[in-house]
Amino acid sequence: MSSSxxxxxxxxxxxxxxxxxxxxxxxxxxxxxxxxxxxxYDPAPDRKTIYYLNxxxxxxxxxxxxxxxxxxxxxxxxxMEDKQLEKYSFFxxxxxxxxxxxxxxxxxxxxxxxxxxxxxxxxxLYMYPQGKIVPFTVExxxxxxxxxxxxxxxxxxDVVPVGxxxxxxxxxxxxxxxxxxxxxxxxxxxxxxxxxxxxxKQLSDLLKNLIDQSVQ
Numbered sequence: 470m471s472s473s474x475x476x477x478x479x480x481x482x483x484x485x486x487x488x489x490x491x492x493x494x495x496x497x498x499x500x501x502x503x504x505x506x507x508x509x510y511d512p513a514p515d516r517k518t519i520y521y522l523n524x525x526x527x528x529x530x531x532x533x534x535x536x537x538x539x540x541x542x543x544x545x546x547x548x549m550e551d552k553q554l555e556k557y558s559f560f561x562x563x564x565x566x567x568x569x570x571x572x573x574x575x576x577x578x579x580x581x582x583x584x585x586x587x588x589x590x591x592x593x594l595y596m597y598p599q600g601k602i603v604p605f606t607v608e609x610x611x612x613x614x615x616x617x618x619x620x621x622x623x624x625x626x627d628v629v630p631v632g633x634x635x636x637x638x639x640x641x642x643x644x645x646x647x648x649x650x651x652x653x654x655x656x657x658x659x660x661x662x663x664x665x666x667x668x669x670k671q672l673s674d675l676l677k678n679l680i681d682q683s684v685q
Contacts (some may be wrong), residue, residue: 475567476575476578479566482562483561490560494535497531501642502640506647510651512627516627518627519593520533521597521616521628521668522630523629525635527602536647546565546592547560547563548566548567550600551575555567568580598613600612605634610669610672614661618660621657622656628653630675
């Protein structure tokens with residue numbers, strides 16, 4: 470099997486997670502002038518969650534881990550493009566698994582693995598539905614179809630938008646602002662495209678609010 474079609478599962482290591490937690494805290498402290506997180510979601514002990522985020526920087530690989538370790542403390546997993554996970558293979562030990570967006574059959578396999586991951590107690594999943602790093606925008610987020618399909622398969626899971634804004638408006642070092650939204654109310658009888666549009670709008674509105682807060 471060629472590397473481009475090789476599925477990479479999550480292989481969590483509790484020892485590595487503890488080490489990486491210390492490393493990432495230091496990294497965030499050194500690289501940002503400040504890290505501000507506005508949290509409007511608190512998962513109940515029996516709830517499971519899909520967090521979906523805008524994808525605009527290299528830091529997006531570390532932010533889900535930072536959020537879970539410091540705020541949510543769930544059994545978190547994340548999805549990463551296979552080429553990137555092959556390059557940064559250590560992420561699999563943090564609970565990340567691969568997806569090949571250029572191969573529909575491979576993508577479905579990854580999404581089914583995501584569903585299986587959500588069978589675990591206190592599970593969560595972090596997704597970047599734009600599918601690749603793009604310039605920051607609050608409009609026209611253009612999600613891939615997978616997240617809408619997942620929401621239909623997992624009607625009892627909370628779906629929560631997460632807005633990320635990295636900027637240097639007030640300092641020579643970048644500032645990281647994150648806003649965790651509330652659970653999106655989804656009509657699971659709607660088709661996947663309609664759900665995608667709803668999720669895009671919810672994240673777009675959250676990002677607009679985050680920008681307004683950032684400039685105050």
